[in-house]
Amino acid sequence: MKLWKGASVAAAVLAVLIGLALAFAPILYAEAFMGPAWLRQLTAPPSQAGYDARPGPAAGTVAEGYWRVQQIAPATWAIGEPQNDPDNYEYLLVGKTRALLIDAGSTTRDMRPVLAGLTSLPVTVIPTHLHFDHTNGLRHFADVALIDLPQTRASFHEGRFHLSRYQFMHLGQAGGPPVFPVTKWVKPDGVIDLGGRQVQVLSTPGHTATSVSIHDPAAKLLFTGDLIYTTTLYAFMPDSSLSAYVSTADRLLATIPADTTIYGAHCCRNDAPAQAPWMKMNDLRDVRQAAADIQSGKGRGRGLIIRRFPVNSRMTLLTLYPFGNR
Numbered sequence: 001m002k003l004w005k006g007a008s009v010a011a012a013v014l015a016v017l018i019g020l021a022l023a024f025a026p027i028l029y030a031e032a033f034m035g036p037a038w039l040r041q042l043t044a045p046p047s048q049a050g051y052d053a054r055p056g057p058a059a060g061t062v063a064e065g066y067w068r069v070q071q072i073a074p075a076t077w078a079i080g081e082p083q084n085d086p087d088n089y090e091y092l093l094v095g096k097t098r099a100l101l102i103d104a105g106s107t108t109r110d111m112r113p114v115l116a117g118l119t120s121l122p123v124t125v126i127p128t129h130l131h132f133d134h135t136n137g138l139r140h141f142a143d144v145a146l147i148d149l150p151q152t153r154a155s156f157h158e159g160r161f162h163l164s165r166y167q168f169m170h171l172g173q174a175g176g177p178p179v180f181p182v183t184k185w186v187k188p189d190g191v192i193d194l195g196g197r198q199v200q201v202l203s204t205p206g207h208t209a210t211s212v213s214i215h216d217p218a219a220k221l222l223f224t225g226d227l228i229y230t231t232t233l234y235a236f237m238p239d240s241s242l243s244a245y246v247s248t249a250d251r252l253l254a255t256i257p258a259d260t261t262i263y264g265a266h267c268c269r270n271d272a273p274a275q276a277p278w279m280k281m282n283d284l285r286d287v288r289q290a291a292a293d294i295q296s297g298k299g300r301g302r303g304l305i306i307r308r309f310p311v312n313s314r315m316t317l318l319t320l321y322p323f324g325n326r
């Protein structure tokens with residue numbers, strides 16, 4: 001009888017621990033993500049086959065022995081980091097009076113010499129979101145624009161922005177996260193005027209709550225950061241939301257013209273040699289459908305806690321069990 005009672009208590013404790021682990025899965029996974037390689041390996045969902053770029057010469061030219069620079073439209077360049085594991089792409093949009101750099105790089109290297117080779121105008125940087133692979137290079141810039149939301153204002157003290165643990169998502173960063181000024185607070189849907197070229201800063205939560213996309217309507221370009229790119233989308237982070245993915249996609253699909261080209265922040269397409277990761281609005285439609293299917297229980301995923309769901313022939317989406325998704 002005593003043994004039976006002991007077993008019941010142990011089972012109850014185990015059930016509570018499992019419940020807590022599931023409830024706090026985004027936080028636990030975030031910690032594992034920032035932890036040692038073996039822990040990351042252990043908690044990683046099954047890998048996605050077949051999303052590498054096709055063999056062949058990569059688009060663009062190498063600059064400073066590190067960056068890959070590719071012109072994608074008039075006065076518009078993609079700047080890739082093929083040597084860096086998250087394979088980031090930043091984008092430079094040049095107007096008549098100033099330029100806008102979308103994301104500051106995954107590396108702590110200084111990108112300014114590359115930019116100086118493309119424009120002599122002053123450069124404003126806007127990160128699409130606050131993760132390390134989009135903000136690391138901000139340490140080199142004095143003119144930084146940021147979406148004006150209560151969550152971003154909360155990290156701004158004495159004229160500088162201080163990235164929190166789960167905003168930056170990288171504990172092993174030498175020198176720690178960058179601390180940077182914010183020179184322009186941009187309201188959701190606010191416009192940045194580059195001189196003869198106006199771009200709109202759209203609040204596009206999903207990957208993170210404060211993520212933005214940059215819309216250049218005249219050029220028919222939409223830069224989406226990590227909301228949507230051409231490989232594996234992360235919708236399991238502490239700040240991710242599947243329902244926000246659906247509502248953001250709905251809003252973009254209703255307001256952005258269908259012939260707009262999307263550029264995401266991570267390479268590559270699996271149907272071409274390495275190049276800036278471009279997509280069509282239909283890819284966003286596919287992501288919206290996948291997110292809605294996961295929410296309704298129709299989507300078929302693989303994985304224990306973080307689960308991988310198909311989106312289309314080149315994209316998958318990582319997220320939690322339905323009860324763990326917001």
Ligand SMILES: [Zn+2]
Pocket residue numbers: 086131133134226265266
């Ligand atoms: Zn990223």
